[in-house]
Amino acid sequence: MEQNLTLEELAARMGGDSTAPYFIAGVLREAIYRGVLPEGQPLHQAQLALRLGVSPIPLREALRLLETEGLVSFQGYRGAMVTALSVEEAQELYEMVAALETNLLRIAFPRITRRILEDAARTLDQMEAEGDCIRWRDLNQVFHNLFYEPADRPLTLDMLARLRQKTDRNIRQHLVSMREESQRQHRGILAAVEARDLPRALEALGEHLAYTSNDLQSYMRLEEGAKKRR
Structure with missing residues (x-):
């Protein structure tokens, strides 16, 4: 099995248009699947944008895409977090x-x-x-x-x-x-x-x-x- 990858390594390996919300969502989705972003973990958007080298607007759009898939939820002033499956x-x-x-x-x-x-x-x-x-x-x-x-x-x-x-x-x-x-x-x-x-x-x-x-x-x-x- 592969070693655990970092968020940055996942983004580099996947390639694509890093400014596109769908690409950013793909990176975050795989990070959730791989446990790089664990269930229940807050998603600090400023930190994620910095790590992925993207601007806040497409990152937020990407998080909204993952929200429609049930992988991310927005908790009001607490921001976004990875959802848990019961x-x-x-x-x-x-x-x-x-x-x-x-x-x-x-x-x-x-x-x-x-x-x-x-x-x-x-x-x-x-x-x-x-x-x-x-x-x-x-x-x-x-x-x-x-x-x-x-x-x-x-x-x-x-x-x-x-x-x-x-x-x-x-x-x-x-x-x-x-x-x-x-x-x-x-x-x-x-x-x-x-x-x-x-x-x-x-x-x-x-x-x-x-x-x-x-x-x-x-x-x-x-x-x-x-x-x-x-």
Whole structure:
């Protein structure tokens, strides 16, 4: 796995127009995913602007973008802070993700081509070789979306991406405990789709999402218990 990066290193590695709010939001989003900006931490805008070498206006616009994703909240005179995800919220988010993903797979199933199956298998191979948790997360999203894009439901895919931005914020902590089993389940989903067995594919996908949700909630409960004992 990669060593923890600083905010400045993330910005340099990502590249792009540092004056654009979307670029700044991308840097801050990845910093939240990687724990560089921990949950509950105040986001001092003057300090962030200085560290990133940007002006206050695009930085504030970037924070507002992250607010729409549920990653940042504005606390009146206290300013912005990184939001925390509760166990109950994680459960509800995954319930919505499961409903959307199974519906997308059902609609897309007749249009899944051999090329898509080959791309999905290649993506799984890349995931198994990937050591960085955030890039693994990105490949995981690619794998799933390969099966959903033929549904031609852009609004649903956009909503799904927004939900996953919230659920995936803790991927760095609980990936270690779920990675091997998750990969096995991915292979099961792919095998069912290759066999053109829609009921089995839907069942495999549903079980996979339930497993991921339960693993995340178990990790979060352990973390809550550890904090209470401190």
